[in-house]
Amino acid sequence: MTGHLKISEALRDVKVGKVWFDEPMSRHASLKLGGRVDALAMPESEDQLEVLVRRLKENHILFLPVGNLTNILVRDGGYRGVLISLRGLDRVMCSPAEDGRFWIAAQAGAALGRIVGLAAERELTGLEFCAGIPGSVGGAVWMNAGAFGTEIKDVLVSVTVIDGEGKKKTLRREEIAFAYRKSNLPENAVICGACFALSKGHSGQIRDRMAEILKWRQEKHPLQYPSAGSVFKNLPGLPAGRLLEEMGLKGRRLGDVQISKKHANFMINKGQGTASDMVKLIRLVQEAVQKERGLFLETEVVIIGEES
Numbered sequence: 001m002t003g004h005l006k007i008s009e010a011l012r013d014v015k016v017g018k019v020w021f022d023e024p025m026s027r028h029a030s031l032k033l034g035g036r037v038d039a040l041a042m043p044e045s046e047d048q049l050e051v052l053v054r055r056l057k058e059n060h061i062l063f064l065p066v067g068n069l070t071n072i073l074v075r076d077g078g079y080r081g082v083l084i085s086l087r088g089l090d091r092v093m094c095s096p097a098e099d100g101r102f103w104i105a106a107q108a109g110a111a112l113g114r115i116v117g118l119a120a121e122r123e124l125t126g127l128e129f130c131a132g133i134p135g136s137v138g139g140a141v142w143m144n145a146g147a148f149g150t151e152i153k154d155v156l157v158s159v160t161v162i163d164g165e166g167k168k169k170t171l172r173r174e175e176i177a178f179a180y181r182k183s184n185l186p187e188n189a190v191i192c193g194a195c196f197a198l199s200k201g202h203s204g205q206i207r208d209r210m211a212e213i214l215k216w217r218q219e220k221h222p223l224q225y226p227s228a229g230s231v232f233k234n235l236p237g238l239p240a241g242r243l244l245e246e247m248g249l250k251g252r253r254l255g256d257v258q259i260s261k262k263h264a265n266f267m268i269n270k271g272q273g274t275a276s277d278m279v280k281l282i283r284l285v286q287e288a289v290q291k292e293r294g295l296f297l298e299t300e301v302v303i304i305g306e307e308s
């Protein structure tokens with residue numbers, strides 16, 4: 001049975017939201033490139049999500065939860081399994097906590113920008129550093145997204161996941177180990193939501209900080225082109241962008257994928273870029289860095305799928 005036939009058979013008699021088969025990721029990923037996935041499923045409720053995860057597990061079908069696909073590169077040969085998009089789960093709530101702070105509870109598919117906006121509206125401080133990060137709440141928690149010395153773990157209270165047995169459970173921040181752009185959440189755990197603690201701040205200061213960050217991003221990042229943000233993780237004390245700039249790699253191009261002339265840690269799609277061009281450019285950079293500096297540059301961008 002081919003991939004999508006097996007998937008449609010497994011999901012035949014259950015309601016799991018919308019499912020697209022043989023879906024090109026160039027249509028969904030911020031890079032505007034990438035191969036086809038056997039199926040892209042978008043549950044509309046947490047119940048549907050639980051059913052979907054259980055069914056896929058029972059049928060030994062590979063799956064990966066995704067948010068806004070702003071940090072993923074799907075190889076041109078595509079992904080043999082189901083990408084579970086959390087975008088249908090996007091409720092957000094703000095409430096006072098007992099300790100005088102405020103909680104923002106968000107489902108995983110809510111855009112980070114939405115909770116940043118809600119916090120500003122309620123004059124709550126703590127999330128300004130996320131201004132301009134285009135991911136979802138689930139993706140930001142999984143990746144421990146960060147900027148300007150603050151990471152998502154710094155404002156996190158708890159995370160609700162569907163675990164390896166397909167059961168929902170809530171983990172307190174203290175139960176999860178976070179590091180630079182990663183967490184030790186179990187592989188295949190699907191984040192359904194997260195809760196953040198924020199403090200009362202000053203509206204003007206919050207909005208000024210957000211405006212300052214957005215202006216900085218406009219000036220430093222090549223936002224007019226499709227990208228997945230920083231391609232490589234920084235090395236201790238050495239930003240990857242600075243290293244690549246020093247090595248003269250800015251502007252290097254393979255097909256329509258180019259190392260941005262504006263920021264060397266961004267690879268941009270100039271129109272007809274392919275995942276294969278980008279993977280080759282990533283390898284070229286890693287080999288050059290290894291050869292010239294004896295250092296290994298790890299990718300921040302998550303690469304999945306098969307070669308074409």
Ligand SMILES: Cc1cc2nc3c(=O)[nH]c(=O)nc-3n(C[C@H](O)[C@H](O)[C@H](O)COP(=O)(O)OP(=O)(O)OC[C@H]3O[C@@H](n4cnc5c(N)ncnc54)[C@H](O)[C@@H]3O)c2cc1C
Binds near residue numbers: 139145147192
């Ligand atoms: C212009 C631009 C600027 C950026 N700036 C920054 C920045 O300043 N700082 C920063 O940290 N990042 C930045 N990024 C990268 C990216 O936006 C973040 O990593 C973001 O947190 C990814 O969220 P996402 O929803 O797009 O995740 P996706 O790209 O969809 O997924 C990323 C990873 O998270 C996992 N994941 C996603 N959702 C879930 C879930 N619900 N449950 C379990 N796992 C999940 C996926 O399996 C994958 O491994 C930038 C990207 C762009 C394009």
